[in-house]
Amino acid sequence: MVLVPAPSFVGTAALHQALALGGLVAATAAGSLASRVTPETALHSNSLIKTELYNLDVHTYANAFPKSAVPGGALARIGDRYLVVSGDGHLHVFSWEVLDHVTVSTLPYRVPINGEAFSVAAGRPWAHHFHANTT
Incomplete structure (x- = not known):
């Protein structure tokens, strides 16, 4: 969505285009690095299991x-x-x-x-x- 209106903001100057391309490459590299360095967040879910004697409140943590x-x-x-x-x-x-x-x-x-x-x-x-x- 950012790339569609980008030409109207960057203009036709070679320096502006080079700076915009460099910023795009840097943002992509930073996002890729952050996804590898940042640990996965544990996803929490819970459910209730009803039995004859007790109701069990089960909590699950995926990717913990x-x-x-x-x-x-x-x-x-x-x-x-x-x-x-x-x-x-x-x-x-x-x-x-x-x-x-x-x-x-x-x-x-x-x-x-x-x-x-x-x-x-x-x-x-x-x-x-x-x-x-x-x-």
């Missing part, structure tokens, strides 16, 4: 954690926060003050996982699991 190359993981409560270990061993701590905002911090540590030994014990190839989820 970086994608793991390997499925699985673990979750543990630590005080008022939670520790998440992803399938590929990355550690994340999360908490929330209000239900619609999750605060996630990625820790600089990684749990060493011996995937080859585990795959032999489980009878499943580790490389297949790893590569199937990275594409």
